[in-house]
Amino acid sequence: MQSKVSMVMPCYNKVKYIGEMFDSILAQEWNNIELILVNDGSTDGTREVIAEYEPKFRMRGFEVIIEDQLNAGVCAAAKAGLALATGDYICMVDSDDELDPQYVSTMAGWLEENKDYDYCICDAVLYTGSGTSKEFKPSHFSELQTEEPLYTERYILTDIRSEVWVYLVRAEYLNKCKIVQTYYTDTKGSHEPGYIIPLTMYHGKYKYFPLALYHFNVGDIGHSHHVKFEQAQRFYDEYNRLAKIAVSHLPESIADFNKKQQIMAVSLLSKHINLYRHAKGLSDGHPYLTQALDDLVETINTVCVPSTPITRDDLIGKEELFIRAVKNKLLNVPARDIPITSNSRIIGYGALGKAAIALIPLLKHTPIGPTELWDISGDGEAVKKPDFHSLGEEDIVLVFPKAEQVLSYVKESSSAHVIGAEDIKLYLSHYVKENYLS
Incomplete structure (x- = not known):
């Protein structure tokens, strides 16, 4: 029999979206779910949608707990929901987003089979619109490594996913981290620091799935989106x-x-x-x-x-x-090693594009400041036409266009060392670190 997953959802004035989130919960491939809905004093009809869906969840075989409270903010609602959880695994979801059908089964299934793991993390995708008119786009964060000794720092610096919704945690580990006991409730601000900081600091073993199992609705401007x-x-x-x-x-x-x-x-x-x-x-x-x-x-x-x-x-x-x-x-990000010799030419390819215009002045006084500029639209003098046949193994080509196909084309066309735009930025940042921050 499947272990029980407690899914905690703070709910506040999301009548426009909560039905689609509920539909995505009903579509979960995992069958043993305890759904804990904390209605945080909604006034827009959200509570009525909860009542409408309650029998559907029970018919699906899910346990349902509905907790009504006066409006106290997401932190208080989350703490109230977590305190009610009785499952073997626990996750929290937002009432205006959606879940992939395998959101629970992928992560809970891993914890079922791997008893030495404490929690799982999935990736996410952004979307706007609703129904068949949804438009999706990727959410760009750096991937997690198998072990991250500075996980908490990466989270705080928003280098990796920074939302509670992408975590599914073994209940005994959540208790070990004393998250419910220490959860602050005197704010209507974010509850992420109170959840993710202890979760990551207690050195639990985690599994990262680079799969977009959580779908963020960016059509609705929430508390973490700012226009002023x-x-x-x-x-x-x-x-x-x-x-x-x-x-x-x-x-x-x-x-x-x-x-x-x-x-x-x-x-x-x-x-x-x-x-x-x-x-x-x-x-x-x-x-x-x-x-x-x-x-x-x-x-x-x-x-x-x-x-x-x-x-x-x-x-x-x-x-x-x-x-x-x-x-x-x-x-402690390692520097990008670029093998420069006294015979190296340093070619700036795509020198007339927007990326090059931004980066070339910054490269000017560094060891990889371009000695020649190439572009297919070049004048043949100040900016030369590309000549890949002239490149040798000691030459370095800085490819400013960000398109992967451009980078691949240049790599295939020469035996030189080819450096893409992201690695150029990484090199520059390390140059700044060594020359200004040491």
Whole structure:
């Protein structure tokens, strides 16, 4: 017989979407599900949809627990639901998203067969629209390795998936992490730090599935999507505060004082990275940009402690490189080795494209600053036409276009060392790290 999976769903004013989430739960291939619905004081008809679907869930063979509470926020709703769970495995889902039919069976099935694993993580896809008019697009995050010694830091820096919905956890491990006992409820902000920080810090063994088993509805603007800078500032201030609370609850045996300080510093850095990006990207962000940049500079100096403090002038025009350089330093990302010799020509291919226009000035004073520029639209002089037959094994070709087919074509056309756009950025970020942050 299948083990029981407790699925906890906080529900608040999602009448437009919750029916489709319920349909995706009914379509699950796993049969032994305890569905815990915490109605957080909905006023838009969500509670009526819950009542409509309750008999459908029971007919499907699922257990159903409905908990009604006054509106207290997602953290309070999540804690209430987790406290009611009686399953062998536990997951949480959002009421306006959807699940792949194999969401539960893939992860619970793995835990059934692999008793030494504590939890599973799946990937996700973004969608807009509803019914047959849905449009899907991938959600780009770095993949998890089999073991991540800095998992918590990667999560805080949003380098990997950062939502509770993609985790399915063995109940005994959830209890070991004391998540329900330490869950904060004095906020209507995010509940992710209170769940993911202990989950990742207790060193449980996990299985990552690079499968889009969870479907995020991005057509509805939630609390973590911002259209105004001050809204973003409130969110990231609160997120940082909640991360500190979650870290402070970790016992000394799991994280000593120095480790806690390290994680809190990473959280502060993540806050200022996000606020800088919002100040730059939001229509009302420009008045906040100078302060956001100054705060980012101060935080980088505090967290990385370079021998010579960086200045805002160091960052201007290289902000994203510095952000990536700081992440590389904190996460111990290895440098990209580029075998340069005294006989190497360094060719910039696709030199008239947008990526090249952004990257070539940054490469100018580095060891891989292009000595020749090539482009099929070149004038034959300042920018030459491509001549792959002239390339030797010691030459290096920097391919600026991001398209994989372009990179593959250049690799197949020469015996030179071919470096793609992402590796160029990685090289630049390490150059910044070595020259500014050491």
